[in-house]
Amino acid sequence: MEVIVLPTATATASLAADIIEHLLRSEPHPVLGLATGSTPEPLYAELTRRHKEAGLDFAHARAFMLDEYVGLPADHPERYAAVIQREVTDPLEIPVDAVHGPDGAAADPVAECARYEQAILDAGGIDVQIAGIGSNGHIAFNEPGSALTSLTRPKTLNARTRQDNARFFSSPEEVPRHVLTQGLGTIGRSRHLLLLASGEGKADAVARAVEGPLSASCPASIVQLHRHATVLLDEPAASRLQLREYYDDIWASRPSWQPL
Known part of the structure; x- marks a missing residue:
C-alpha cells in the first residue's frame, strides 16, 4: 500500500489519470473498474480532457462497474449504468458493448451477481480498479460488517449510506435500500486498486x-x-493520519525507476 497526499483533489485526479494513461498506452486490452459518486468526478474530467485534447484513446478498453441499485426504473437517471454512460464512458468514447455492470432489474439478483462475478473472471480480471470510500468506511456498497473475502452479491444499504446518497435524489426516501455490489474479495483480485478520497468529511x-x-x-x-x-488523498482527507510525515517522505524520495 502506498499513501500519497497532494494539495488538492485536482492534483490527485491528475496523478490517478497518469496511472490510467500508462495502462491504456501499455496494454493492448486494458480492463478498468469504474466507480460512481462525487469522489472520482475530477479524475473522469481529467481523463475526458486528455481524450479530447491529447488523443488518449479508450477504444480498446473494457470497463466493469463496481455496483448498481436494485429496483430503479430502466429510464431513471440515477441508475449507475446511466450515470457511468452519461458521465464517463460516452465522454471517453468507450464502446457501449465494452461496458459492463450488474443488472439491478434482474429477476434473480443472486444469479445475476454470480453471472457478473464470472464475467469479470472471463475478462481476465480488472487491471486498475477505481474506488472511493464512504464516510462509514464502505467501499463500493460493502457496508460495515461485510465479509473480507466476499464476492459480488446483493446487499442492503444502511441509513447513513442512504443519507449520504440522498443528494443525488429528490429525497432520502427515494434512495433504494438494496444494491448489487462487487465484494471485497472481488475488489481484492484487481491488479491495481486506486483508492481516492477528498475532503475533511472522509478523514476519519x-x-x-x-x-x-x-x-x-x-x-x-x-x-x-x-x-x-x-491511496490518493487531498490535504483535508489526510488530516487524521498519524504517519503523514512517513508517507510524505516516501513520496518525496520515490526513485524514477519505481512504477506507480
Whole structure:
C-alpha cells in the first residue's frame, strides 16, 4: 500500500489519470473498474480532457462497474449504468458493448451477481480498479460488517449510506435500500486498486482504513491487504493520519525507476 497526499483533489485526479494513461498506452486490452459518486468526478474530467485534447484513446478498453441499485426504473437517471454512460464512458468514447455492470432489474439478483462475478473472471480480471470510500468506511456498497473475502452479491444499504446518497435524489426516501455490489474479495483480485478520497468529511474513514486494524467494521481497510494499492488523498482527507510525515517522505524520495 502506498499513501500519497497532494494539495488538492485536482492534483490527485491528475496523478490517478497518469496511472490510467500508462495502462491504456501499455496494454493492448486494458480492463478498468469504474466507480460512481462525487469522489472520482475530477479524475473522469481529467481523463475526458486528455481524450479530447491529447488523443488518449479508450477504444480498446473494457470497463466493469463496481455496483448498481436494485429496483430503479430502466429510464431513471440515477441508475449507475446511466450515470457511468452519461458521465464517463460516452465522454471517453468507450464502446457501449465494452461496458459492463450488474443488472439491478434482474429477476434473480443472486444469479445475476454470480453471472457478473464470472464475467469479470472471463475478462481476465480488472487491471486498475477505481474506488472511493464512504464516510462509514464502505467501499463500493460493502457496508460495515461485510465479509473480507466476499464476492459480488446483493446487499442492503444502511441509513447513513442512504443519507449520504440522498443528494443525488429528490429525497432520502427515494434512495433504494438494496444494491448489487462487487465484494471485497472481488475488489481484492484487481491488479491495481486506486483508492481516492477528498475532503475533511472522509478523514476519519481514511484514517481507519489506512492505519486502523484490518476489520469488517471498516470494509475499506482491505486496502491494507491488496497486493498493489495506491491511496490518493487531498490535504483535508489526510488530516487524521498519524504517519503523514512517513508517507510524505516516501513520496518525496520515490526513485524514477519505481512504477506507480
